[in-house]
Amino acid sequence: MNQKLKAALIGCGGMGMTHNLSLKALSEEMDVEVVAIADCRREFLEKGAAVWPDARTYETGMELLEKETPDFVHICLPSYLHAEHAIVAMRRGCHVFVEKPVCLSAQDCDRLLAAERETGVKVMVGQVLRSFPEYQYLKKVYEEGSLGELKSLVMRRLSGRVKWGFENWFQDEKKSGGVVLDLHIHDLDFLRYMMGEPDSFEVKASAYDTGMINHIAASYEYGKAFVTAEALWDESPALVFEPSFRAGFREGTLSFNGTKTPGLALFKKNGEIEYPDLQAEQMHNTSMGINISDLGPYYLEIRYFIECIRQNREVELAPLAEGVKSVLLGLEELAAARRYVAGK
Numbered sequence: 001m002n003q004k005l006k007a008a009l010i011g012c013g014g015m016g017m018t019h020n021l022s023l024k025a026l027s028e029e030m031d032v033e034v035v036a037i038a039d040c041r042r043e044f045l046e047k048g049a050a051v052w053p054d055a056r057t058y059e060t061g062m063e064l065l066e067k068e069t070p071d072f073v074h075i076c077l078p079s080y081l082h083a084e085h086a087i088v089a090m091r092r093g094c095h096v097f098v099e100k101p102v103c104l105s106a107q108d109c110d111r112l113l114a115a116e117r118e119t120g121v122k123v124m125v126g127q128v129l130r131s132f133p134e135y136q137y138l139k140k141v142y143e144e145g146s147l148g149e150l151k152s153l154v155m156r157r158l159s160g161r162v163k164w165g166f167e168n169w170f171q172d173e174k175k176s177g178g179v180v181l182d183l184h185i186h187d188l189d190f191l192r193y194m195m196g197e198p199d200s201f202e203v204k205a206s207a208y209d210t211g212m213i214n215h216i217a218a219s220y221e222y223g224k225a226f227v228t229a230e231a232l233w234d235e236s237p238a239l240v241f242e243p244s245f246r247a248g249f250r251e252g253t254l255s256f257n258g259t260k261t262p263g264l265a266l267f268k269k270n271g272e273i274e275y276p277d278l279q280a281e282q283m284h285n286t287s288m289g290i291n292i293s294d295l296g297p298y299y300l301e302i303r304y305f306i307e308c309i310r311q312n313r314e315v316e317l318a319p320l321a322e323g324v325k326s327v328l329l330g331l332e333e334l335a336a337a338r339r340y341v342a343g344k
């Protein structure tokens with residue numbers, strides 16, 4: 001029997017709780033346990049700690065990192081706090097899973113990469129589309145050429161105005177990076193994962209009255225294919241979150257809409273429609289009553305990370321270097337978005 005891997009969770013808000021339940025579900029199959037949890041809001045800390053009654057609890061991430069040396073740490077803090085916590089965790093010799101965007105500035109990208117080089121720990125970034133079965137299916141069809149050449153790809157991520165979050169941090173561009181680094185980064189990271197760096201890009205954008213960019217429409221040239229990616233934080237918080245893509249291949253169109261069931265459909269040139277079945281692995285409840293299909297790709301990406309630690313394998317799915325490149329492209333797009341808005 002393997003010795004149990006010890007994990008710590010820093011940040012127990014919306015995303016932290018998803019990580020928390022994923023780790024709990026995985027503890028049934030993987031010799032892993034959460035030994036320490038931090039959140040500066042008492043009710044969130046208590047809710048998180050209820051999942052692991054024996055875990056030690058801390059008010060701040062830094063206090064946890066001073067007192068604990070777990071095997072790995074999940075950082076699910078507001079984005080402006082990622083880099084400093086990830087660097088301290090690395091220096092404590094812990095492997096690190098950090099949510100996206102891994103950081104918000106080019107300087108922090110350099111500091112993170114330097115800390116990773118110095119410490120040799122494993123770092124994975126929560127660029128979760130890389131673990132979404134529907135997006136993996138798109139990548140497979142693209143790489144295998146089973147529908148012929150890709151001609152065009154349209155990606156969308158539309159959301160209402162984000163009203164939750166610790167001290168309203170999403171609404172402060174310095175803390176969240178606005179819609180570009182918070183929401184659009186999912187699609188741009190996946191594009192880079194599937195197709196590499198674009199030959200060029202152009203951006204149109206608009207901003208809230210506060211000046212924060214809340215809507216971006218980016219178009220990318222990729223050889224013979226063109227790609228567009230739109231991300232919106234609407235004025236209204238009521239707009240229902242809708243992630244989607246439509247990939248036009250020579251022999252058919254692969255279409256995904258996260259608000260529909262089934263979400264993924266293949267429209268073939270001959271008129272047939274197919275619905276690829278991708279969910280089989282996720283459709284079960286654990287004996288603790290956690291529904292794995294609710295956790296879906298979050299459960300899958302965390303399981304992958306733990307396997308990398310357990311088997312001492314390199315993180316290839318969403319390594320730090322990739323998270324950093326996506327932030328750097330996001331920063332270029334954000335600068336272009338600001339120029340566009342200023343020129344209006």
Ligand SMILES: NC(=O)c1ccc[n+]([C@@H]2O[C@H](COP(=O)([O-])OP(=O)(O)OC[C@H]3O[C@@H](n4cnc5c(N)ncnc54)[C@H](O)[C@@H]3O)[C@@H](O)[C@H]2O)c1
Nearest residue numbers: 011012013014015039040041060061076077079099165166
């Ligand atoms: N991968 C995804 O699909 C996805 C989805 C949503 C959010 N995220 C990312 O996850 C991260 C967290 O987002 P969220 O929606 O959970 O935000 P949130 O505000 O709901 O949660 C953050 C938590 O951190 C706590 N916190 C703040 N400062 C702290 C400190 N110094 N020490 C300890 N706790 C502290 C807050 O009390 C809060 O509970 C962000 O980077 C966000 O971009 C990723």
